[in-house]
Amino acid sequence: MINPDILDYNEKQSDTDQEICALLSKIIDAHLGDSENKIWHAHPVWFLEGNPILGYSRQKKGIRLMFWSGKSFSEEKLNIEGEKFQDASIFFNDKDEIDETDLKRWLEKSVTIQWDYKNIVKRKGELIRLK
Numbered sequence: 001m002i003n004p005d006i007l008d009y010n011e012k013q014s015d016t017d018q019e020i021c022a023l024l025s026k027i028i029d030a031h032l033g034d035s036e037n038k039i040w041h042a043h044p045v046w047f048l049e050g051n052p053i054l055g056y057s058r059q060k061k062g063i064r065l066m067f068w069s070g071k072s073f074s075e076e077k078l079n080i081e082g083e084k085f086q087d088a089s090i091f092f093n094d095k096d097e098i099d100e101t102d103l104k105r106w107l108e109k110s111v112t113i114q115w116d117y118k119n120i121v122k123r124k125g126e127l128i129r130l131k
Contacts, residue, residue: 002029003037006044013058019095020063024056027100031107051118051130053110062091065103068117073109077102 002025010021021044028046029037036047045055056065070078070088077099078088092098114130116123 001033003039003044005039006037009039009044013063016094017058017063020092020098021056023095023098024063024065024092024103027098027103028054028107031104032111048111048114049118051114051116053114054107059091062093064089064091067106067110069110069113070106072113073106075102075106075109078106 006025010018010025013021025044032046032048032053035053036050038045038047040052040055043055043057045052047053052068054065054067054070056063058064066087066089067073067078069086071080071086073088075088078090080088116130
């Protein structure tokens with residue numbers, strides 16, 4: 001079930017961004033129904049066993065959908081910006097840009113491929129692969 005705070009976040013976006021966020025949260029919730037979801041660092045984020053796996057936020061380039069372990073997904077459409085962490089993203093400026101088949105595949109990978117961000121502070125910034 002989608003946290004009401006995420007629905008509030010979605011509603012506070014511009015019309016076009018509202019459509020993108022509503023569609024993303026609907027698809028994510030349908031495929032990660034057992035996950036915890038909440039506003040974390042001012043953005044909607046989904047967690048499995050306390051480990052953040054994906055989230056989205058408004059940035060200059062559009063709505064950024066980020067997968068914490070996305071670098072390991074080996075997906076062409078996901079952009080890898082840094083080298084230190086395992087995150088990868090895609091930007092949307094219209095809901096029609098969301099390819100549901102791709103998104104579902106990435107959601108499956110977000111469950112089966114995870115790096116341990118939950119304990120990154122304890123490990124002094126070192127990331128260890130969980131799955």
